[in-house]
Amino acid sequence: MKIDITEMTPTKAQFVISDTNPAFANALRRVITSDVPxxxxxxxxxxxxxxxxxxxxxxxxxxxxxxxxxxxxxxxxxxxxxxxxxxxxxxxxxxxxxxxxxxxxxxxxxxxxxxxxxxxxxxxxxxxxxxxxxxxxxxxxxxxxxxxxxxxxxxxxxxxxxxxQAAIGAGYRFFAKIEIDHAKCDLGSSCVKVCPKGVLAKEEKKIVAKHPEKCNLCRACVEVCDAGVIKVSPIPGKILFRFETDGSLQAKEVLTRGLRALEEKFDGLREQISTLEE
Ligand SMILES: [Zn+2]
Structure with a gap:
C-alpha cells in the first residue's frame, strides 16, 4: 500500500492510496470520524x-x-x-x-x-x-x-x-482512468466544456486529462462525445481519500492518530487470537 499526499493544510487533507481496496478506505474513514478524540x-x-x-x-x-x-x-x-x-x-x-x-x-x-x-x-x-x-x-x-x-x-x-468528531466530511472514491483515442478525436472540445470539475483541457491540438484527480466519474464527457473516443473507468485498488477538520486538531494529526487507532484495534485482535488454544 502506498499513500501519496496531494493536499495537506491545517484543516484539509487529500491523498491517493494505491494497492488498496474500499474496505480499508472505509475502515480509515470510520476510525477518523468516530475514534480519534x-x-x-x-x-x-x-x-x-x-x-x-x-x-x-x-x-x-x-x-x-x-x-x-x-x-x-x-x-x-x-x-x-x-x-x-x-x-x-x-x-x-x-x-x-x-x-x-x-x-x-x-x-x-x-x-x-x-x-x-x-x-x-x-x-x-x-x-x-x-x-x-x-x-x-x-x-x-x-x-x-x-x-x-x-x-x-x-x-x-x-x-x-x-x-x-475529529474529521468532517471524510469520504473516498476510486481514482479515475481517462483514456482518449487521439487518432479518432475531432477536437470538438465539447468534453472540455461539459466537465464540471475541469479535468480535461485542450493542449497543443490534443485533448488531455490535465487533472485526473478531480474526476468524480460522472461520465458527462463520455456522453457528450459524438466521436465516442473517451473512456472513463475507475481504477480498482487506487482510491482518492479526503477529509477536513473543524480546526480543533490538525488534519495531519487526525490522520496519524487514525492510523494508530486502526493499528491498536488489530493488535488487540492479534493478542486475543494468540491466546486461543492451538
Ligand atoms: Zn482530571
Missing amino acids: KMAIDNVEFHLGPIMDEKGQAFESVSPMFDEVVAHRLSMVPVPTDLETFNFRSKCSCNGEGCPSCTIMYSLNKKGPCTVYSGDLEPVGDAKFRIKDDLIPIVKLSDDQALLIYATAELGTGKQHAKW
Whole structure:
C-alpha cells in the first residue's frame, strides 16, 4: 500500500492510496470520524439572577434563546485540542472530578446590547486554549440582557456525539482512468466544456486529462462525445481519500492518530487470537 499526499493544510487533507481496496478506505474513514478524540464543551453553567456592571447597572441574566440552545451552540465550537496533554476525564487521575489534565474551563461574561461570539469564551488559565474561530455567532443580547457562563470542555469521540468528531466530511472514491483515442478525436472540445470539475483541457491540438484527480466519474464527457473516443473507468485498488477538520486538531494529526487507532484495534485482535488454544 502506498499513500501519496496531494493536499495537506491545517484543516484539509487529500491523498491517493494505491494497492488498496474500499474496505480499508472505509475502515480509515470510520476510525477518523468516530475514534480519534478531540475536546468539546460538555458542561455549561449559567449564572442565574441579576448581573451588575461596574457602574452599578443591573442586567437580567437571560437571552432570547433557551439555555439548552445556547449550551448546544457552545458545544459545537471548535476547541483547540492537545492530545499529548489531555486524558479522558473518566480515565484521569482525578477520578473524573475535572483537573487541568482532563478539562479546559472557559468563562463568558457579556452584557447587551451585543452579539455573543465564540471568541468571547475566555480560557480560565492558559491563553493557548483561546478559541481560534472567534467569530461564530452564539446569541444576540438586547438591552438589559446579560450572560455569565462557565463552560467546561473535555475529551470525547465522534462515537458519543458529533461535537467530538475529529474529521468532517471524510469520504473516498476510486481514482479515475481517462483514456482518449487521439487518432479518432475531432477536437470538438465539447468534453472540455461539459466537465464540471475541469479535468480535461485542450493542449497543443490534443485533448488531455490535465487533472485526473478531480474526476468524480460522472461520465458527462463520455456522453457528450459524438466521436465516442473517451473512456472513463475507475481504477480498482487506487482510491482518492479526503477529509477536513473543524480546526480543533490538525488534519495531519487526525490522520496519524487514525492510523494508530486502526493499528491498536488489530493488535488487540492479534493478542486475543494468540491466546486461543492451538
Ligand atoms: Zn482530571
